[in-house]
Amino acid sequence: MSNKLHIVSLGCNKNLVDTEVMLGRLKAYEMTDDSSEADVIIVNTCGFIDAAKEESINTVLNLHDKRKEDSMLVMAGCMSERYSEELSKELTEVDIFTGVGDYANIDKLLAEKESRFTEQVYLIDGEERVVTGSTYHAYIKISEGCNQTCSFCAIPSFKGKLNSRNLDSIAKEVEGLVKQGYYDFSFISQDSSSFLRDQNVKDGLIHLIKRIELIDGVKSARILYLYPSTTSMKLLQEIAKSPLFHNYFDMPIQHINDEMLRMMKRGFGKEKTLEQLNYMRSLPNSFVRTTFIVGHPGETEAMFEELCDFVRDFGFDRANVFGYSDEEGTSAFDVAEKLPQDLIDERAEILGAIIEEAELKLLQNEVGKEIELIIDGESDEHEFLLSARKTIWAPEIDGEIYVNDKSIDEEFEFGVIYKAKVTDLVGKILTATVTGRA
Numbered sequence: 001m002s003n004k005l006h007i008v009s010l011g012c013n014k015n016l017v018d019t020e021v022m023l024g025r026l027k028a029y030e031m032t033d034d035s036s037e038a039d040v041i042i043v044n045t046c047g048f049i050d051a052a053k054e055e056s057i058n059t060v061l062n063l064h065d066k067r068k069e070d071s072m073l074v075m076a077g078c079m080s081e082r083y084s085e086e087l088s089k090e091l092t093e094v095d096i097f098t099g100v101g102d103y104a105n106i107d108k109l110l111a112e113k114e115s116r117f118t119e120q121v122y123l124i125d126g127e128e129r130v131v132t133g134s135t136y137h138a139y140i141k142i143s144e145g146c147n148q149t150c151s152f153c154a155i156p157s158f159k160g161k162l163n164s165r166n167l168d169s170i171a172k173e174v175e176g177l178v179k180q181g182y183y184d185f186s187f188i189s190q191d192s193s194s195f196l197r198d199q200n201v202k203d204g205l206i207h208l209i210k211r212i213e214l215i216d217g218v219k220s221a222r223i224l225y226l227y228p229s230t231t232s233m234k235l236l237q238e239i240a241k242s243p244l245f246h247n248y249f250d251m252p253i254q255h256i257n258d259e260m261l262r263m264m265k266r267g268f269g270k271e272k273t274l275e276q277l278n279y280m281r282s283l284p285n286s287f288v289r290t291t292f293i294v295g296h297p298g299e300t301e302a303m304f305e306e307l308c309d310f311v312r313d314f315g316f317d318r319a320n321v322f323g324y325s326d327e328e329g330t331s332a333f334d335v336a337e338k339l340p341q342d343l344i345d346e347r348a349e350i351l352g353a354i355i356e357e358a359e360l361k362l363l364q365n366e367v368g369k370e371i372e373l374i375i376d377g378e379s380d381e382h383e384f385l386l387s388a389r390k391t392i393w394a395p396e397i398d399g400e401i402y403v404n405d406k407s408i409d410e411e412f413e414f415g416v417i418y419k420a421k422v423t424d425l426v427g428k429i430l431t432a433t434v435t436g437r438a
């Protein structure tokens with residue numbers, strides 16, 4: 001009887017790819033959703049900001065409470081890497097600690113019941129992975145680490161310097177996944193627009209786009225995590241003219257006030273950022289997503305109001321807002337004067353409400369439109385409401401659409417692209433009627 005494995009992947013989609021590599025190494029195990037019957041429990045942690053660290057610790061402790069005797073509890077990933085010394089001493093509940101260098105060695109660590117922190121940050125390069133969460137969409141990690149020095153960010157301290165995969169390795173992985181039926185891909189990293197800069201190639205993403213366009217069977221693609229100062233107009237124009245890559249622009253800008261962008265060490269000011277955003281917005285069927293940080297040391301009321309006005313006017317399709325988290329090892333951490341936590345929370349709430357209002361307005365504009373969508377399965381809401389997403393949207397983070405009707409005879413097939421008409425906006429969710437196959 002095979003051993004049972006329970007695995008939890010926390011944090012971002014880049015962490016998810018590493019979790020899928022571990023699953024590729026542990027194919028001999030039987031997967032179980034019930035951690036109390038698992039022989040091996042693995043938590044791939046996130047260590048980005050306080051909230052994520054808290055979730056990682058709580059997840060490990062909760063799983064420990066429910067685990068069966070003689071099972072093995074493994075703590076892997078960014079939090080484990082960032083605080084390896086403290087955790088190894090204090091978190092005695094954990095049997096095996098590993099960081100961000102040994103995902104492809106997980107089977108050996110389990111066999112040897114040994115903790116290991118290989119210095120070289122792991123980057124997938126041809127290893128088999130078990131794609132989770134979809135039968136047609138996969139995340140493709142194009143690089144690891146980051147050369148930027150954003151004042152608030154600790155990621156480079158535990159993920160290291162930018163290390164890009166080569167194009168052949170990426171293309172080979174995509175070709176292999178196409179053979180398994182995957183046709184929709186999201187290309188991800190910490191700083192995607194710097195792809196191949198560590199190999200002295202400027203605009204590496206343009207080479208990537210051209211290479212992926214040559215692969216038969218890829219029907220849909222998007223790039224996440226563009227960085228403003230390494231995103232050229234040439235790249236944006238390449239995306240705009242690509243028959244494959246959607247006009248999907250995910251570019252965390254963090255703020256819009258010049259002085260604050262300088263304090264955040266973002267390398268790009270308001271004027272150039274607006275030039276990029278306005279060009280993205282000007283493209284047909286464009287989708288613009290971003291992220292903000294409020295409450296960074298030095299943020300005045302006036303800077304915050306400037307940001308709020310900008311977000312209200314620009315109207316992002318999707319945006320996340322984080323309250324500043326004081327992370328040791330970052331340059332902002334050394335700034336003496338910090339904003340009080342309740343003010344940080346208040347600003348995050350205010351900007352969050354402005355973002356939501358703008359998103360609802362844009363969603364309302366979708367009603368009556370003809371779109372393309374993919375049905376993922378039954379929704380959590382009701383068996384007669386099917387959960388779908390627009391083909392341009394990224395999975396999970398951009399929301400879902402409820403398909404509640406069709407004007408075609410055939411039975412629905414999950415994971416294929418349909419044409420549909422948006423019929424209504426119910427709360428924050430669009431409803432649609434399927435009108436044909438795309």
Ligand code: SF4
Pocket residue numbers: 146147148149150153154155156190191227
């Ligand atoms: S681009 Fe900035 S925020 Fe993103 S991982 Fe690099 S340093 Fe952190």
